[in-house]
Amino acid sequence: MPDHYSSTAPATEASHHASTGASDNANVTSEANTTTASHAGTTTTKRKHSHSDSQAHKRVAAQVADHYNARPDVGVEKRKESSIYHLKSFNNWLKSVLISRYARHGFNVLDIGVGKGGDLLKWSKARIGNFVGCDIASVSVEQARGRYQSMRKPPFTAQFHALDCYSEPISNVVSADQVFDMVSMQFCLHYSFETETKARMMLHNVSSQLRPGGIFIGTIPDAYWIVKKLKSGPSDLLEIGNSIYSIRFERRDAFEKFGAKYWFHLEDAIDDCPEYLVHMPTFQKLADEYGLELVYNKKFHQVYEEASKEPELKDLLYRMNVIQDNGHLSEDEWEAANIYLAFVFRKKENK
Numbered sequence: 001m002p003d004h005y006s007s008t009a010p011a012t013e014a015s016h017h018a019s020t021g022a023s024d025n026a027n028v029t030s031e032a033n034t035t036t037a038s039h040a041g042t043t044t045t046k047r048k049h050s051h052s053d054s055q056a057h058k059r060v061a062a063q064v065a066d067h068y069n070a071r072p073d074v075g076v077e078k079r080k081e082s083s084i085y086h087l088k089s090f091n092n093w094l095k096s097v098l099i100s101r102y103a104r105h106g107f108n109v110l111d112i113g114v115g116k117g118g119d120l121l122k123w124s125k126a127r128i129g130n131f132v133g134c135d136i137a138s139v140s141v142e143q144a145r146g147r148y149q150s151m152r153k154p155p156f157t158a159q160f161h162a163l164d165c166y167s168e169p170i171s172n173v174v175s176a177d178q179v180f181d182m183v184s185m186q187f188c189l190h191y192s193f194e195t196e197t198k199a200r201m202m203l204h205n206v207s208s209q210l211r212p213g214g215i216f217i218g219t220i221p222d223a224y225w226i227v228k229k230l231k232s233g234p235s236d237l238l239e240i241g242n243s244i245y246s247i248r249f250e251r252r253d254a255f256e257k258f259g260a261k262y263w264f265h266l267e268d269a270i271d272d273c274p275e276y277l278v279h280m281p282t283f284q285k286l287a288d289e290y291g292l293e294l295v296y297n298k299k300f301h302q303v304y305e306e307a308s309k310e311p312e313l314k315d316l317l318y319r320m321n322v323i324q325d326n327g328h329l330s331e332d333e334w335e336a337a338n339i340y341l342a343f344v345f346r347k348k349e350n351k
């Protein structure tokens with residue numbers, strides 16, 4: 001059985017040259033592959049979609065939506081009581097780094113997997129012009145809309161839509177003539193790697209209304225790091241983690257390019273939710289078919305090392321309570337932070 005992850009270059013070394021391991025050329029071996037067809041000059045795999053397949057995929061999507069809908073939208077004060085308060089602050093700081101680097105005054109932004117709208121203030125600081133937030137979890141979407149409406153004089157207009165962005169085209173909710181300058185997918189893209197079909201719909205939604213030269217930013221778990229950590233343990237090990245997170249696989253004899261499922265638990269944030277490894281070379285190759293070129297790919301620790309040297313972003317670490325007089329990330333939180341990597345793609349000019 002294939003294991004596409006072990007030979008992949010680690011994201012820590014990543015620039016846009018990285019992540020092209022030997023497995024790059026291997027055939028996609030996602031479930032029910034049948035024939036191959038040519039798409040945009042690249043050989044791709046066509047899947048035979050059985051009824052029970054699609055029922056199962058709908059069930060997973062509903063499970064993810066239920067999970068996020070059920071999470072309470074806690075206020076600022078309650079958030080401070082969280083056992084992973086500093087980790088949450090760090091993740092927010094990291095998203096601020098990405099947003100402040102790439103968003104510009106007046107931008108039209110599409111946020112896929114907007115959740116409860118936790119990034120609205122960051123977009124406000126970037127002085128964007130319009131914001132469209134979509135998420136499969138309808139309760140979260142309502143909370144995001146409520147958060148926007150409670151902003152004092154929001155400096156941008158905004159629209160929110162409940163949409164399964166990995167099964168339905170964005171044009172179902174957004175007028176086809178809207179052109180985005182930027183698309184953001186924070187901590188959510190990996191759910192689309194359940195199947196190639198979903199990953200393609202996700203990329204279609206990212207790219208179809210993004211202007212040439214437009215930017216696509218995001219954060220995902222680093223599959224290479226996860227698999228490497230699992231494989232560094234005993235040969236029957238199925239779970240890695242520490243006091244605040246766990247990543248549990250059902251099997252370890254095969255890690256496919258799509259559908260490589262694990263169960264993720266993060267204390268006070270995610271209660272055992274099904275997630276999927278994102279095979280970076282496959283993601284990059286697929287994104288290329290949709291006119292998206294990888295320009296940045298770094299582990300969170302590396303982003304921190306670099307960004308915290310910039311006075312303004314260093315100062316932000318204190319203002320966002322990542323570092324406080326009486327505390328900062330624990331060792332376990334610091335390890336959990338490095339599960340993730342940040343990426344940036346640019347839409348090619350001729351696409």
Ligand SMILES: C[S@@+](CC[C@H](N)C(=O)[O-])C[C@H]1O[C@@H](n2cnc3c(N)ncnc32)[C@H](O)[C@@H]1O
Pocket residue numbers: 061064065068112113114115116118119134135136137140163164165166167185186187188191
């Ligand atoms: C970890 S939360 C991140 C929320 C937000 N981006 C943030 O950074 O705070 C992941 C989000 O992805 C959303 N999501 C998962 N599958 C989705 C899908 N098929 N379509 C749209 N959103 C999806 C979930 O509902 C959830 O709100």
